[in-house]
Amino acid sequence: MSEPATKTMNMIEAINSALDVMLAKDPEVVIMGEDVGYFGGVFRATAGLQKKHGKTRVFDTPISECGIIGVGVGMAAYGLRPVPEIQFADYIYPGLDQLVSEAARMRYRSANDFICPMTVRSPFGGGIFGGQTHSQSPESLFTHVCGIKTVIPATPYDAKGLLIAAIEDNDPVVFFEPKRIYNGPFSGYYDRPVEPWSKHDGSAVPEGYYRIDLGKAAVVREGEAVTVLTYGTMVHVVKAVVAEYGIDAEIIDLRTLLPLDIETIEASVKKTGRCMVVHEATRTSGFGAELAAQVQERCFYHLEAPIERVTGFDTPYPHSLEWAYFPGPVRLARAFDKIMKD
């Protein structure tokens, strides 16, 4: 059997392709959201899908996030596979009640009679001067809610495979897309030219159907000195810093925050003896806190240094001073220094 045809895609194109594939494959899949139909989405993730699959499959909603997610839960309980888009993760809060109290509880409260196979897609994260209402990383709010899966891809290839798996999953999934890397992997060196996805391995994307199972992390760089746990945009920032300073780090892209691939993490930390956690989200009660807790539960006697966290500051996302806020190369380099000395 020959290799399936691949195409160079950026992350937007890969997401668009995943949606296209699933619309064609499964008549129960419907896509809805603000400006996703006629306009094709503010980030163009749904461009052309309404034209190709029709207005009953891909359609615009009013600006009503609570309603979008609530209606999605009803559709999913009925047996459809809705894929609502929340235009920015920062807009998801009006729908939080529906996600927490309805979507996440459907299976449990109905004793498995009803399920909620809904995938909420939403661009998240900073690095685009969006200020406090267009830059947030609220993933740990969702991992804290039992009954929801939380997925964050870091490459076009992963984005497509994970999104297909999320849509096929029989539980609600929050699928956060790191918008800073939609068009190219961001190194964190904001003053350097932007690299396109075409120069990155992760941009070779099969045109047809494939899936990457949820709950499986990816070791994106093998190393011996320190394990770095990260996801989304920060995968690329960590890679760039590690290359810049010649650090023999093992970098793990979590890909799915919940369910968490703790086995891969455990094996790596036991090998390196050091663990660093990196995310854009604010520090206190961030997902890094959970990772640090689980790593010390399993690897305490293997650790040669305290677990280091490099995160956003505990403040709202500022409009100005974005690069001081962003946990970029300077803070990462300092953290590597510290963890390797300890």
Place this chain on the structure above:
Amino acid sequence: MATTPAKKSVSKKASVSEDAARANRERPTEPKPYKATKEELLKFYRDMLLIRRFEEKAGQLYGLGLIGGFCHLYIGQEAVAIGLQSALTPGKDSVITGYRDHGHMLAYGIDPNLIMAELTGRAAGISRGKGGSMHMFSTEHKFYGGHGIVGAQVSLGAGLAFGHKYSNDGGVCLAYFGDGASNQGQVYESFNMAELWKLPIIFVIENNQYAMGTSVNRASSEDQLYRRGESFRIPGIQVDGMDILAVRGAAEVALDWVRSGKGPVLLEMKTYRYRGHSMSDPAKYRSRDEVQSVRDNSDPIEGCKAYLADLGVGEDELKAIEKEIRKIVNESADFAEASPEPDLSELYTDVLVEQY
């Protein structure tokens, strides 16, 4: 496709009496075009022109990379902010709005230098550069922001109105939101409470026809948005938002109603934005002809010019105003560019009352 606001017909079509017959309760009187003095009209012209030129400058600075991120221009909608807010008292009456907030701030007499410095993320900005285009405030003027989440400011407006009533300060709240925001659930929760408690609030829907790329009739089952408050017994009035005198006339009626303790009122301003939703919007969901036709037939500033001509105001006088405005706007840009970015220590300020 959305219909463009026709200059004269829109306010006529909005029939208050038709709703009155159905509702069988007291209604505000039908608004009449405001009878402005020459001085008032000249001020309207000047203030609208300030918004227009300020926004054009903001657009340029965005193009030059001096403004980053999100920037939503108010060009085309000037008559709404000026017509309404010229009837209010800054510092007594409160104003709250969404993300398209530059015009509402200028209309309340807030220093253009501080606004431009905020847009460019400078320390001298009104939120010290940390708020940006969508998140600006002025306690002195009772301007309560500048909110980046669509519709969220409407409930806050009801709270502000509660404050006015509770402290009996004689003020009213003017809460702006768009045709897109009018589909958010919390707007209706706020309507209910505002009417139930007879709060002094004027809800203003700035219907510029497009919620980002979605035209109002593709997103709203009742696209006559002035009716949106009727099931809460909030009287609604549709107004030609491109006509400064129609807007000010509606403001008078609404203020009479609200100040006399009769509870909230809803004004639907039929207006139009000439630019995209934000700077990154190519606006492919509407035709150039549509935009041009509004510019040609309904421009609020040109309309005001025509009223001024009727009063015998000549081009020379208007040119002098234009010159003054350009100077103010250029100075605001210079001020912004000359101001430094906030100090790094500002990252951790103003999160909680204590610095931590």
